[in-house]
């Protein structure tokens with residue numbers, strides 16, 4: 174698992190994207206480091222075992238550097254394909270700026286980390302449950318709170334944090 178995670182910069186780098194390179198670069202590195210934490214990797218393995226998803230179903234995890242806009246005007250959190258490639262996308266800069274003004278830096282970092290972790294759990298579950306989005310969302314929430322039950326969140330904080338993370 175460890176060696177199959179990478180940061181991938183989009184090939185289509187327009188002018189505007191270049192200007193935000195530093196922000197998205199730092200974002201990607203932060204996500205990369207968060208997702209490689211042994212405690213989280215062990216947890217992911219446990220989820221796979223519990224869900225009986227064979228490890229080799231996941232080919233690689235690509236942390237994309239730039240946001241991806243869907244046809245419906247929303248930005249993607251993540252996606253996966255039938256060859257087992259998982260793609261994770263950052264929240265866009267403008268939205269991050271807005272959010273970080275309303276919450277503390279610590280909460281903001283926890284949010285970015287949580288968003289990436291939940292997306293990775295979510296996309297892996299899609300490998301088993303296909304397009305059953307409802308089931309995948311339900312299980313993502315369940316596993317995400319199991320993972321965080323060992324974390325040092327204040328009870329109220331976690332509720333708020335979880336609400337932010339799952340506000341797709």
Ligand SMILES: [Zn+2]
Pocket residue numbers: 295299306309
């Ligand atoms: Zn989904």
